[in-house]
Amino acid sequence: GVQQSPVTFTNPILPGGFPDPSICRVGNDFYLANSSFEYFPGLPIHHSRDLLNWTLVGYGLDREEQVNGAINLTDVMSQDGIQAPSLRYRDGTFYIIATCVYRPPGVQDGTCTNFIITASDIRGPWSQPHVIEGAPGIDPDIFFDDDGRVWYVGTHVPDKPNFGGEGEIWCQELDLSCWCLTGERHYLWRGACHGGVFVEGPHLYKHEGMYYLLVAEGGTGVNHAVMIASSDKVIGPYYPNERNPMLTSRNLSYDNWVHSTGHADLLQVPDGRWFMVLLGIRGDTGPSLNRRSNMGRETFLVPVEWEREPMEWSPLGPHIHHLWPVAAPGTGRVERSGPVPLEGTKQRGPHVFRDDFESPELHPEWVFRRVPRRGTFSLTDRPGFLRLFASPQTIQERATCSLLGVRQRESDFVFRARMEFSLPDDDDLAPPVEAGICLFQKDDNYLACTVARLSGVPAIRLIYKPPGGEAQNLGSAALLSYRGGLLFEVVADSEGYTFRYSLAGRGRRGAAGRLERLARIAPNLIVSTGYTGACLGFYCTSNGGIASQAHFADFAWAEHRARPRLSAG
DSSP states (O other): OOOOOOOEEESOSBOSSOOSOEEEEETTEEEEEOOOBTEESEEEEEEESSSSSOEEEEEEEOSGGGSBSSSBOSSOOTTOEEEEEEEEEETTEEEEEEEEEEOOTTOSSOEEEEEEEEESSTTSOOOOOEEOTTOOSEEEEEEEOTTSOEEEEEEEOOSSOSSTTOOEEEEEEEETTTTEEEEEEEEEEOOSSTTOOOOEEEEEEEETTEEEEEEEESOSSTTOEEEEEEESSTTOOOEEOTTOOSEESTTSOTTSSEEEEEEEEEEEOTTSOEEEEEEEEEOTTOGGGTTOOSSOEEEEEEEEEEEEOOOSOOSSSOOSOOEEEEESTTTSSOOSEEEOSSTTOOOOOSOEEEEOOOSSSOOTTOEEESOOOTTSEESSSSTTSEEEEOBSOOSOTTOOOSEEEEEOOSSEEEEEEEEEEOOOTTGGGSSOOEEEEEEEEETTEEEEEEEEEETTEEEEEEEEEOTTSOOEEEEEEEOTTOOSEEEEEEEEETTEEEEEEEEEOSSTTOOBOOOEEEEEEOTTTTOOOSSSOOEEEEEEEOTTSOOOTTOEEEEEEEEEEEEOOTTOO
């Protein structure tokens, strides 16, 4: 008969700004946690039963009282916040251990607070953070050994580094009854390569009686790599795999479809096979635009096989024919597509998100830059609409403004939204109140397409804020027939973004007119150059003027349709 081609999946398995993945399994269920940095809610958690189709089921940090103390997301700097979680399960309890980086205003060097939260249900509620005192550095891991002991595995700068950027992995026993370190501290490894800077992101495993220490090395850029070492004792000494790096893209062309691969976590599925999740950056913008994407660091999947050393001797330590995990054994790299990990499964189509705001609770896909002020929005003042109140704050570093969004999932997409916004009559006498959609990467890099009364006339405009530069007007148009309703549309492709709008009637289904083109812009204006990816959403501000409860915008719905570039790879 005709041989059928195997069912395949497409990487990344979790598109959008979901970096630093950590994964665990409970029975036939898989759970994935990611870094969230300055965003709130923090620590997104996804669930899957096939490693391909992931559903957002909650956040580890979703209450203000969790993040307004030692763990601070109220006025956190961009790039700081919640980093590098490790998600584990033991005896009916889920654990997330992570770092919160915070720099007070005016202080260059901040603090790294390492903490643990727990829950009996992955969907929450999660506990208040338990701060681990006396635990320096970043990227902690928690390891449950077979003998019942629990170990904290951390990353820090050694007392006497051999070169700039050298890191060191250490471990110490952790007493869960008081959330405190106990006993002697042991220093495990400084990485596989001399000059291999920024050893971080450790995960510790035990397999067939041996301990394996998995780390990231090289920094979260084009030299990123996954390294591994092993020992017959949890406290070491650890000897590196002579075939390190276990996985990297540093040996590939800068034009490879994905780069910066690293910061991995290992997982064994019920049938005994192994897989690895890790972060990577798609080079969608191409060589002329620095080979990046708006989504930044995303979550990818590769198969793993264990192989025993065939060599008869080793210069790096005692030779005992170690077993080592081999990532992507067929090709040695992250592939755009491959056979589905679990038989009988199929990956869903491109990501589609639509919210009609019919629930009294905000859909969990929506996120804020920092904890929003109370009263920022309402889903009950006008049922079936999201009411976003104007804030005097604008988008700027450390500010909490009336801005929310969903993560952009692909470089090519369509984003549409319908808004009702009554312009204040006296707006020409004060800083204008404006409302509309916003595509944002960071506090100093965004595109805001908003409606305001300018010189007494209703108008729509597209403002671009480049990193480190002044805001620019990329297009504007008078809305002489504006009656309070507007439909926004953004279409993104490899050549650029097209912003369109249409005057619309009031009400959820009020008729909309013909779409008018406002601007066509380059595709690389909000490319990710940091730790997070872009979001698509809503913005409402009084630009420093007095904002009252009468100044708001009502959004009837929003829709984000991703369009993967399947030819990449």
